[in-house]
Amino acid sequence: MRLSQLTLNNYRSYAESQFELHPGPNVLLGLNGVGKTNIAEAVGYLSTLGSHRVTYDQPLVRHGESQAIIRAHAHRGTQEAFLEVEINPGRSNRARINRGNPVRATDILGILRTVLFAPEDLELIKGSPGVRRRLFDDLAVQLRPALARVRQDYEKVLKQRNALLKSIRHEGFTETHESTLTVWDHQLSEAGSRLLRARLEMVAALRPHVEKAYQQLSGSVRTARMVYESSFEQQPPTGQKELAELMLTQLQAARKQERERAITLVGPHRDDILFSLDDVPVKGYASHGETWSYALSLRLGAYRVMVDDDPNEGAQPILILDDVFAELDARRRRRLAELAGEAEQLIVTAAVDDDVPESLLANAWRVESVEQISRVSPLESDVDSPAPSADSLSTPSPTSQDDDAS
Ligand SMILES: Nc1ncnc2c1ncn2[C@@H]1O[C@H](COP(=O)(O)OP(=O)(O)OP(=O)(O)O)[C@@H](O)[C@H]1O
Secondary structure (H helix, E strand, O other), rough: OEEEEEEEEEEEOOOEEEEEEEEEEEEEEOOOOOOOHHHHHHHHHHHHHOOOOOOHHHHEEOOOOOOOOEEEEEEEEEEEEEEEEOOOOOOOOOEEOOOOOOEEHHHHHOOOOEEEEEEHHHHHHOOOOOHHHHHHHHHHHOOOOHHHHHHHHHHHHHHHHHHHHHHHHHHHHOOOHHHHHHHHHHHHHHHHHHHHHHHHHHHHHHHHHHHHHHHHHHOOOOOOEEEEEOOOOOOOOOOHHHHHHHHHHHHHHHHHHHHHHHHOOOOOOEEEEEEEEEEEEEEOOOHHHHHHHHHHHHHHHHHHHHHHOOOOOOOOOEEEEOOOOOHOHHHHHHHHHHOOOOOOEEEEEEEOOOEHHHHHOOOEEEEEEEEEEEEEEOOOOEEEEEOOOOOOOOOOHHHHHHHHHH
16 A cells, blocks of 8 residues: 655645655655654554544644645555545544545545554553553554444443443432443443454454564564453453453443442453563563564554455555654664565654665655755765745655756
């Protein structure tokens, strides 16, 4: 999979900018704060409708504006699609496919697949369980877009149920409360069991790939392991019907405690995934370098899971490495470059040219400012080629660069 053209309107620091992207590596170089990550983030947003930096949309819209639009030409083998997403904070986001009528933004999920690794991913190890749950849920949604709805339903019922438990604590428990809780228990178990089943599948699919990626990246013989820790009092079964039944039983058993604490105590929103190297937990124990390698292995593993899911020519996800190389030692950089170099399209951002392995620098761009982006000659990476004009910025296509060079 790849993008050939990306246009940003009022997205983050970009008022109106267009970028040409190439198959293979695309490296964005430039000083801190010039807008490199904003581009990488926009590509990720097109495939997940979420940002790796914020959990809500407002910061994605250029300060002072009310709407951002991301447009892109996406290619999957010989198929091509023109994708457009409008980000409307406070209102529903919309999408358009091949310049058709506006549809719900979630309708574009599944068309473009990306895997993005960024420094924020250290939170996958160090952060709260919610960050880890999101990793598995996002991956499941990229593979099975219908799960986006299940996830929304689960969160909605959970919120309503928690609000009811709070009012029970204040107002006392009545028969009406009992029957409403019973209805919501069924709805929560239905959506929760689907979500949990998808997560368990993702854990099983990721496990061997993460183990392999960790060994390839670090050269270590230690085994990267992961264990799903469920809020159920027993090992969750694998079938969805059995999961739903078990969740219902556990909710009913927890009812007294839930009324006392005014919170839903059973379900996938309470779960965690324990990462370890051999039998030693990563969180709280691993070194900084090991933590980085583990987090990166999770993303490379996700990349492989997507490739397994659709092994067709041209279906590989776009791999995005945002500000990653600076944190790795020389051996890990080289290994990452080898692994990432296999991607049909790779987008890399870096503040320091020397941090990026030379093998990836064939297509590098110097981001000076949001209005000024120019190609970097692979041989003279410190000499900028003439900058394209500002305002409606379009980075030069390979043909025009060749013309410039001649
Ligand atoms: N909604 C917004 N409106 C206007 N400007 C924004 C918005 N969000 C972010 N910015 C600006 O975008 C810039 C950050 O861009 P970005 O994160 O892409 O930088 P970067 O080149 O990746 O930097 P670094 O190398 O430090 O990671 C900052 O100057 C920030 O103020």
